[in-house]
Amino acid sequence: MYIENTSPESPQYQKDTHFGWIEVIAGPMFSGKTEELLRRFRRAEIAGLKTILFKPKMDIRYSETDIISHNKSSLPAIPVASSTEILELSEDAEVVGIDECQFFDDGIISVANQLANSGKRIILAGLDMDYKGQPFGPMPNLMAIAEYVTKVHAICRETGGPAHYSKLKANSISTDKTLNPIQLGAEDSYEAVSRKLFYTKNE
Numbered sequence: 001m002y003i004e005n006t007s008p009e010s011p012q013y014q015k016d017t018h019f020g021w022i023e024v025i026a027g028p029m030f031s032g033k034t035e036e037l038l039r040r041f042r043r044a045e046i047a048g049l050k051t052i053l054f055k056p057k058m059d060i061r062y063s064e065t066d067i068i069s070h071n072k073s074s075l076p077a078i079p080v081a082s083s084t085e086i087l088e089l090s091e092d093a094e095v096v097g098i099d100e101c102q103f104f105d106d107g108i109i110s111v112a113n114q115l116a117n118s119g120k121r122i123i124l125a126g127l128d129m130d131y132k133g134q135p136f137g138p139m140p141n142l143m144a145i146a147e148y149v150t151k152v153h154a155i156c157r158e159t160g161g162p163a164h165y166s167k168l169k170a171n172s173i174s175t176d177k178t179l180n181p182i183q184l185g186a187e188d189s190y191e192a193v194s195r196k197l198f199y200t201k202n203e
């Protein structure tokens with residue numbers, strides 16, 4: 001679990017510092033990325049900080065205007081079509097959150113740096129790998145530039161162990177895999193599995 005650093009020496013503690021920082025929450029589907037993003041956001045709100053939350057416009061799985069986790073926790077979010085919109089809309093915020101970062105263009109890397117350099121705390125959540133086990137979109141670069149990276153895991157229903165991969169179900173009706181390596185409407189199409197199952201089991 002990410003714990004806010006309250007040591008007086010830490011940049012997070014020094015409220016007058018001009019610079020912020022970047023946090024990334026990465027993992028497969030169902031690993032609790034959104035839950036963790038919302039948890040950090042609620043704590044920032046309790047701290048009285050000005051927050052703003054974004055999601056990609058294309059992700060309308062559960063709602064167009066909210067971020068909703070698989071266990072139905074939610075907060076309102078602004079749907080954006082491109083990373084540049086985030087810069088414009090975040091001017092007054094102290095904490096900026098973005099869910100499903102894997103779906104954004106590479107511009108999000110520079111946007112995250114610019115926001116952090118202007119004194120904001122940036123919290124980014126997204127899939128680290130696609131259903132082929134390949135690094136997903138801008139996520140590898142976002143993990144590289146972040147001060148804090150948290151890898152979360154789901155539970156593999158077969159082994160009961162940690163699940164680090166998002167696997168396309170054998171009976172999935174998912175189409176158009178080239179355009180969008182993790183399909184929306186994911187619960188029917190994908191499951192979280194362990195390394196062993198991802199690389200050895202083909203049904």
Ligand code: ADP
Nearest residue numbers: 029030031032033034035069070071154155192
């Ligand atoms: P993510 O954003 O990483 O896809 P969410 O935060 O939306 O994940 O949802 C996490 C919740 O999903 C868990 O608290 C649990 O209720 C549910 N869940 C469903 N399948 C699994 C699984 N295989 N492993 C862990 N949690 C799961």
Ligand code: MG
Nearest residue numbers: 033034069099
């Ligand atoms: Mg999520």
